[in-house]
Every structure is written in C-alpha cells, then in structure tokens.
Amino acid sequence: MTRRPRQKRGTLHVIGGLLVASAVLRVTMTGQAVAENAIVEPEEEQVTAPVVQASTPAAAEPLLRALQEREARLAAREGQFADRMQALRLAEAEVTEKLAALTAAEEALRATIALADSAAESDLERLTRVYENMKPKDAAELFEQMTPDFAAGFLGMMEPVAAAQIMTLITPEVAYSISAVLAGRNAGVPTE
Secondary structure (H helix, E strand, O other): OOOOHHHHHHHHHHHHHHHHHHHHHHHHHHHHHHHHHHHOOOOOOOOOOOOOOOOOHHHHHHHHHHHHHHHHHHHHHHHHHHHHHHHHHHHHHHHHHHHHHHHHHHHHHHHHHHHHHHHHHHHHHHHHHHHHHOOHHHHHHHHHHOOHHHHHHHHHHOOHHHHHHHHHHOOHHHHHHHHHHHHHOOOOOOOO
16 A cells, blocks of 8 residues: 555645636636726725725725725814804804894893883872872762772772771772772682
8 A cells, every 4th residue: 555645745735726727717806896986986984994005006096096085085174163152153153142142132121111100000000099199079979980800909008097988988888899809819828
C-alpha cells in the first residue's frame, strides 16, 4: 500500500487557492455593488456606510458622487430645519407680544369695571339720600310704583327712621312684598 501524501496536500492547496481567489473576487465585486447601490436614493438615510477601498479611481467615482449627493441632501435638510427654527422663534415672539397686550388690556378692563362699579355705587347712594330727604308722603308714592325688589334695595340702604316713615305710608300689600324681599335677601348666605 502506497500512500499519496503529495496529492492530498496538492488538493488542499488547490482548495485554499480557490477560497482565496473567491474572497478577492467577492471583495472586488462588493466594492462595485456598494458604489452602484449608493447611487440609488434610499427611502431612509443610513446612519453608517460600509468602508470600501476602491482599487481604481473609476470605481471610486460613483461612490464619491453618492456621498456628495447625500451631503447636498443633508445640507438642504439643515437649511429647512434652520428655516423652521426661525419661524418658530418669530411665532414665539409674536405670541409673547400678544400675551403682553392681552394682559395690559385685561388690567385696563379691570380698572374700567372698578370705576364703573364705584360710579354705580355712588349713584345709588346719592339716589338713596334723595329719597331719605324727600317728604315721606312723596317718597311713599314713588315706592308704591316701584317693583318690590327695586324698592327693597333702596329701603335697605336708607336710615331706619326714614325707611320706617315711608313704609308706614305705603299700602299694606306693597309694604308686605317689600318686607318679604328685605327679609329673604340674605337667607341664602352661609352662616358658617
């Protein structure tokens, strides 16, 4: 039995050589495929790109063009982002300005309401003093014509002596209505 050790080694060398040739071929073809695929614009930008060493300047040109196009797209997006940020800054400034104007208008409205309330209050007090200084008979005739709520408001603000003189000269039905309004006006106020 003779052995053939040299043939086995030769076969291993041939298989190894084929594997190395296959690897070199794949690396070369992968570089070309990456360059060709880089030209096609993907739906979503990839975060990392594979690093390929081109063996010739002609193979590197498509990859270079793809990178330049991607850089241009990123620059355009950056410009759009800067425009949006500027628009947001302008809108924020406008909102701040309008909010300040609204606050000033609210303060002016509060002052106007306070002035109107104090003016109305002083008018009611003045009118009440007029009714108090009238002859009770003349005031009683006016109070007979008023609604019970309206009359009760004035009588509640008058000095008790003047209010009593007017109430004695009013018809009993009207006096009762006014008294019921005066008695019930604070009935709903919480006691505790």
